[in-house]
Amino acid sequence: MTSGIHHITAITRKIQANVDFYVGFLGLRLVKRTAGYEDADQLHLFYGDAAASPGSLITFLAWEDGSPGRVGLGQPSEIALAIRPEAIGFWLTRALTHNVAMTGPAQEFGEPVLRFKDPDGIIVKLVGEADVSGPAPHVTRGIAAGDAIQRIRGATILSEKPAETTAFIGGHFGFRKVAEADGVIRLGGEAGDVLDIRNASGFWTSAPGTGTIDHIALRAPDRASVEAMAGRLAAEDAGDTNMHDRSYFYSLYVREPGGSLVEYATDGPGMTVDEPLETLGHTLFIPKHFRADPEDVRARLPQFSLPGDERMSERDLPFIHRMHRPENPDGTAVVLLHGTGGNETSLLPFGARLAPNAVLVSPRGRSVDEGHPRFFRRLSMTTFDQKDIVSEAEAFAAFMEGANAAYGLDPDKTLFVGYSNGANMIGAVMLLHPGIIRNAVLLRGMNVLETVPATDLPGTNVLMASGESDPYGRFAGDLERHLKARGATVEHRLLAAGHEIGGADLELAKAYKERVIG
Known part of the structure; x- marks a missing residue:
């Protein structure tokens, strides 16, 4: 395992619109649906590539009709997904035919970038990365393998302490500085993904809520590494940490000096520990610690339909x-x-x-x-x-x-x-x-x-x-x-x-x- 991004977690207000965008438009695979680990009445969806590979996972907590958050200091502000550079034209056309607003293409650090906003307003960038090769791009209706999203390219973190944020992530999680331009320090992981630390001094502070990115999870080789990291962070008095067994990975949470929440998550046991690869995303998983009746939880969680399935949309x-x-x-x-x-x-x-x-x-x-x-x-x-x-x-x-x-x-x-x-x-x-x-x-x-x-x-x-x-x-x-x-x-x-x-x-x-x- 090499250093890199494991997953990115955000918050959505309307789950059906979220599924339509990430599965229907972007062509990601729904690889897991769970009740929340902190709240069994909160739906948590995982999207990823065909094999649910670490480094491809975008996850969403559903706050149905929750208050919108505010993007600001101490928070990630953008998600970047890698595509092949020659696929930029395909995505330009797809956005037009699907009536999805976009900006670009523009050049950032020498790479072509298209920007979209998902239904909650979260910025999603498609980045043309030279020689990119994802472990298992999801091929779906209308999106060929060569045009498909390959994996997570990176994320942007807003910090009023960019030097400290850079030193913390680089020192603890194996990222190194690879470029700097226009107030952004780019850190690269060994897996080829990046974290852009944007100097946002003077910007307003963030507020949690829908339409915001909750945290970025970075990759750990195993549980022993997570526990060792917890020990090092405690010895450095780096702030509160907590560790959790999330069934599909073991992880800890810590806030970097600029305030953004960072998770350190193991690659294993992975998303197929309780579902075969062929049917990933079909079964609702309920964390055992709730000792809840599955039928009660299932009834309380919001329903949704995958693209092409029969649906009954909630009306206004x-x-x-x-x-x-x-x-x-x-x-x-x-x-x-x-x-x-x-x-x-x-x-x-x-x-x-x-x-x-x-x-x-x-x-x-x-x-x-x-x-x-x-x-x-x-x-x-x-x-x-x-x-x-x-x-x-x-x-x-x-x-x-x-x-x-x-x-x-x-x-x-x-x-x-x-x-x-x-x-x-x-x-x-x-x-x-x-x-x-x-x-x-x-x-x-x-x-x-x-x-x-x-x-x-x-x-x-x-x-x-x-x-x-x-x-x-x-x-x-x-x-x-x-x-x-x-x-x-x-x-x-x-x-x-x-x-x-x-x-x-x-x-x-x-x-x-x-x-x-x-």
């Missing part, structure tokens, strides 16, 4: 939401409304267990209470903002009209499931906008309307589940009476529970769904 609707499509949809749907403190992913595992073959739609409440999403504001524990309820119920009714059209939902075969504040929202929508919701399961619900309109609800089916020791349970009867008085068919079950929900709620909801919509 009045509520941020997650849409989960099963492998074998049965024509039914479940709409899930979370409680206070939850979000659009909270009830997805419940929905997937309730109806494994149903399309799941899970919106996030737009009101905020003490920093937590809700579907409407409360003024005290048992009094609620009536204007907010009315306006949010109207917005939710519009959301469902749009979702029905966008996702092909049949209102008669759609079950609405709400917990606590979400259940209360469903109750309010039924009373304020009859016909939008025809089948509902209300878990720990209560009436929140001070004035209930004289609407008609014939053909509306409702299951209410209250907890015997739920302090709010005494308010559930009022909602039951209002629904029945307006013609709804209501079943009200009392469970040996408090305000929390559990297995008894799930089994009750499953049986109810089978009875009312199949």
